[in-house]
Amino acid sequence: MSSSTSLAKRLLLGRPFRSDKLQHTLLPKRIALPVFASDALSSVAYAPDEILLTLSIAGASAYLFSPWITLAVAVVMVTVVASYRQNVHAYPSGGGDYEVATVNLGPKFGVAVASALLVDYILTVAVSVSSGVTNLGSVIPFVAEHKLLIALAAVSLLTALNLRGLRESGTAFAIPTYAFILVILAMIATGLIRVFVLGQDIQAPSAGLQIHAEEEHLSSFAFVFLLLRTFSSGCAALTGVEAISNGVPAFKAPKSKNAATTLMLLGGLAITMLVGIVLLARATGLQFVEDTSQIISGPPDYVQKTVVAQLGEAVFGNGILLVLVGAVTALILFLAANTAFNGFPVLGSILAQDRYLPRQLHTRGDRLAFSNGILFLAVAAMVLIVAFDAEVTRLIQLYIVGVFVSFTLSQAGMIRHWNRLLRTQRDPARRRQMIRSRAINTFGMALTGAVLIVVLITKFLLGAWIAIAAMIGIYVLMLGIRKHYVRVAEELQPTEERPVLPSRNHAIVLVSKVHMPTLRALAYAQATRPDTLTAVTVNVDDKDTRKIQAEWERRQIPVPLTVVDSPYREITKPIIDFVKGTRRDSPRDVVTVFVPEYVVGRWWENILHNQSALRIKGRLLFEPGVMVTSVPWQLRSSQDRDLDRFDRGLVHAPARGPRTRPAPPAPAPAPQEEKTQ
Template sequence: MSSYVKRFLIGRPLKSHEAGEQKLNKTKALAILSSDALSSVAYGPEQILLVLMTVSAAAFWYSIPIAVGVLVLLIALILSYRQIIFAYPHGGGAYVVSKENLGKYAGLVAGGSLLVDYILTVAVSVSAGTDAITSAFPSLHPYNVPIAIGFVLIITLLNLRGVTESASVLAYPVYLFVLALFILIGVGLYRIATGQVSPELHTSVGTPVAGISLFLLLRAFSSGSSALTGVEAISNAIPNFKSPAPNNAAKTLMAMGGLLALLFSGIVLLAYYYGVTPRAEVTVVSQIAEETFGRSWMYFFIQGTTALILILAANTGYSAFPLLAVNLAKDKFIPRMFTVRGDRLGYSNGIISLGVLSILLIIAFEGQTEHLIPLYAVGVFIPFTLSQTGMMLKWIRQKPEGWLLKLIINTTGAVISFIVAMMFFLTKFAQVWPVLIFLPLIILLFYRIRKHYDAVADQLRLTTCEPPLPIEGNVVILPVAGITHVVENSLNYAKSLSPHQIIAVYVPFEREEEVVFEKKWEAWQPDIRLVTLYSPYRSIIHPLSKFIDTVQRKAQESDYQVTVMIPQFIPKKGWHNILHNQSSLLIRAHLLYRRNVIVTTVPYHLKK
């Protein structure tokens, strides 16, 4: 039954050679990998205004020069990541760049930051999208968390169906959002140009404002820079592109940068000219759309597409997180299960893990986007800074043709990214302090996992592992619960192996049971030794374990191997298992961790 449900939800399995068909062209890749960056225009400008509002509405004109600063950073990052794409065409982004140029631990800081950032990408995007929906329909506000969780489950399911299939479904809403915002910006600028927007709604650029400081402007700049989250996703996901992957990825990155610059600038300008003030339950984009079109169908179209892209921006995380996890898993810093492709050739373990962790985060923060954005943004700018610094060292060491210009580009990106990251720590420490705790913990976890894998490899290597102990014979211990076909089947199998000795073990809870069973066994199998272990405390595992230890110690003296052979009947239908106490499974689970004891199960399949 479960396999049919899985086929219905995920689709038929794909063969390994069909992996090439799961690659993305530039059109689909722009929609899937740029949705995070493009969606951030729905909350990036708002973050600037929230900081300036602490002074007064008169300070809103500063959003214009701040937006220019954000665009300068965007240009530096786009050019920098374009260089990373060609320098590291196999993907990995900030993790690979930092590891190869700054060392293992810098790579782990970048990788750990990005892993957490992609989880935050999903949580922030879906929470922001839910906010857009509840802005249009306030009656849904109490249900923010359940709505957000529902959207995460849907996107997870789409990604489990495969990269191209999810891209085919999710591309349309992204391009509809871009179209809707271009219409909004175009109509808004036309209204401003034709004098339909009152100049009294905003203060003139250059108006002196009491209380403004450089520190506050830097704080607003760092908050607005949250609009640049997701810029690195394309460099992480190069393997998802059709050939030639680096060229297609670079063109997609440039297209994303152009669209992001236009949309971000347009929203900032309209917010300034309209004199929009951020409000708790109505987003800035919602206010601009309502001011431009009223509560018409166009307003709901803009709100609908904004909500969709904010939700679908989570897909950037689903595209990049599994590939980053693959790189970390190949280097043995996270479990190897992340390198395994699922039925639809996607890295399904990474997809499912991302979905589960995102839901936990949404529940923990109760879907409050403003509480997640600072943590989200600082998690981006740490790997931004490390990757740009790594590229600086790469150009200085290798000095390829045109390296000086490349060095200037990466240096600019590194300096600005570092300033933004520091501003987050200085101005929003109360919200971003968890980074200082979970990042060292993640790196410690990476280290412990790698240490485990190295230890396992060392122990399994033929040249270094201990020589196997000699085996002169085998002693079989057979736990029995009665005289049945299941026990008979196991005994016949044990006899076929010609062991040195077979010992049947029965654990009675009453003395009367012990006497009765011994008589029955003597009549049924007189040639097989029976040991009864009376258990007054009704435990099977404890007396059985003590007996096995005793036999094992004696067997070891004569170089004999102890094998515990567990009889187990298998019901015809799976649900029948819940009707039985599963003692054999408990015994096996307990004994698996015993050294020098082999545990084997002899199944007996029931027919009805």
């Protein structure tokens, strides 16, 4: 890594943390709530929009059902929170739904849950950031005009914050999350008091509009289907609940108790805000449609604002408080993606440890965060945002399928978990507690399973099939990765037989010119004391080859120089053929190829040097019985770079003298050819 890249990394991420500092990154409940619950809390900013938007298909009269649908969503929320409180106590290691399904239902069910969660985490980032941009665009027209670019910039900023480490990102997100909670609760309380206590008539900006139904005459079956579709869209409010069960290891002790308390706080706040916003929307006559062409009376230049923005204007008017409502709503939606940025890397690390994902996702970065997982999530979310042009209504159709798959399978796993414990538990008090927990998980499985069926039926053709296809693809990919790692481990398993030592070692030094790197490679090759030593050059140009031979003789280098002809001016293939021929004479022999290489200090110098060496090494790695040794030669630019870094205090003082090169060791006499036995 160049010095400029290293400096930029330090400025962006900060100084690296020692591994023994990991305990200092653990979170208290007051920080864990905004870190892990921001997704579920922020969903109150777009779940009401989706409820009202879907009901508008049947006309404004269908808004009458919005409180009942919201109540149904609240019941599901209470059930899921109660179920996951059992999970965090039973499985505090951080595996969450994946661990529960794997232990109790089997590895393939665990992989199915993991694939669903990975897709849902990616969609969480895409939906939350896109919704944040939309809400901010309701009060700042510039944002609406550059929605896509601002969404991508927001993901990039979140990535940088999370790469700095869990505690720092949690602190950064705590203030806006709590500000959002206070502002929304204050707006709901003020609005409901003005309407129901003081009797004031406050109207949303869209209250006076007239809209027509997209479908004027709905049959009973079609209307029920519409209500179910509305309910499935409103269930987006449940996303993010499972993140706490995946993040239990990040809590301070007692981990399970703190995680369960945070879950309860999350559920209470999310339900209060969701129900309050929908009730206030009904009280103020708020209307929200998917297509503004449904509006048949209203200002000609009418621009539809989000539900939260309209309620803020109705309650607080067009002043600083309205700006505050828009600002904190946009902030919480941007930061809601942080739930995924904390959950996805941890789950990816666990899957990598179990060999279902590349091992690079298992290790922590400089700041004790799972950097590779964070970067992978950011790139995948950006691809989705670009593909769907940051449109929340289009992205929401892909949403929540994965999370309800994991909800249902997790609860099924918990039922088997309690059944297994009940078979051996004899203490009456403990048995009653387990039976109660099993009943909660049984009800949770039944309810989330029913919601999953509703979601699949109502959203499949609207885009849910894309999420399902992605889950299947990731499921197959993870099984393939696991199969590869198992096969490699079996192949590398040591046997009882002792390895057969090679009978002889033949050394070959590649020569392009007679210069200092070549002389150093020759000296090093001689120091290894091989049985035979040969220098090889490829005759691409007769004039250059004669110069090499003349210089070889002039210096009286005591190593034979072999010239390999190349009528088609190739370099790699003649060398490979020569190496193969050397080993073919005796299969028990090994061939060591010494490759002189330049060490450069500037990135662009790599383009000008070492390309032939890289191609040759890449081919030789596939040859059995062939060892490849790089012999580096540091150019002055590499030494200058190290000294410059020392001057800036980035590295310790170089352990060398002045900027002069020592002469290479004189070549020793060539070893005698071993007599044939």
